[in-house]
Amino acid sequence: MINFYKTVKNQFKALQNRIKATLHSKQQYNDALVIYKNPHLFSEVDRAWAFWVSTNQAFSSNIGAGWSYGRKKNQAPKTTYHKRERFENHYAKRLELVSLDCRDALEVIQKRDAKESFFYVDPPYFNADQGHYKGYTEADFQRLLDILVNIQGKFLLSSYPSELLDSYQQQYEWEQRSLHTTIRLKQHHKPKTEVLTANYPLEV
Template structure:
């Protein structure tokens, strides 16, 4: 979805502060040009620890990642580390987070080990991920504020007419993986918060009645994409991914 999302972002010169209040893997953050002020946030301490270790212990973390093959053994070891964090260093926990999110089925922590039957697509993906984890990845974080806070609090505290928020929360109407527990009520609270901000936002979510209701009430713009979602190694199911904004985006969609 990154290639779809990037053209929908407002012009760089139209905002000073860029914020991802639910950064997760940060695919959009790492793909876009830096902004004068940048904030990334995630309530999951494992996510925040990973970014902090990238920022402060890059060389050691890079060594661990580069020497890790795409293997079930590494996947199981990483699971053990994340389930027994008090026994390991923050760098080892960051390595385990990287392994679990990149080697697990559907990128879910504690998900099954991902593999392919006909093509070596998983191995190629891991090779590319290892290569992408370079000095530029680390230097990208040097001037970034890293938060571990409720996303609504982060949005309110960073809001201004010159702020832009890319919001990719857990999807309440899906299997949330390691973000299980995100509710419809929390999503409604997010929509209510976004309706009241001074800045601009772009929201990623699945289609839902409550999203449509808030879109109609607030006059937001949106585009829809049919996305095949893997539910098992053999089965894929189509879901409607919706990108919603409080500025015009329909004319920007390819």
């Protein structure tokens, strides 16, 4: 992410040209993963390009998951097309007032907590295929919930439903909204339910 930002700021044209000349392509996706996994061998532009391709062309935007493509419709190349066309300087602008921290999220939440704080919390889903986030357990999720119970600020948490979350939601009277979507598998679409949980009134 840091290299991506630096490259967007300092070598925007080179990165943009490279992205604009990238197809929705399994070969290019595979090349991007090689760069992503061996960053020390490549230039900053190569690595920024690989970051963009490996997030934007991966199944479920999950770096290292398979290359995303459709069975019936050409949705995946269309999505790549729109992302490519939208690759403009706003990426750099969006990141200008952001701080990127790199330590335990639970510590960050506690250190940044205040009455006015808002935390969008998007941990790996312990009860799902985690792809490259593999290793996040139910106990990790419970530690996160225990921190969220005590914060002064607001949080919005995304997850799949679970008994563990239900028990906290009931005990602390958190608000919830369920979003019903589908996940594309090889032969069919599997229904899935995402849950948004918050410690403040949700208006949608």
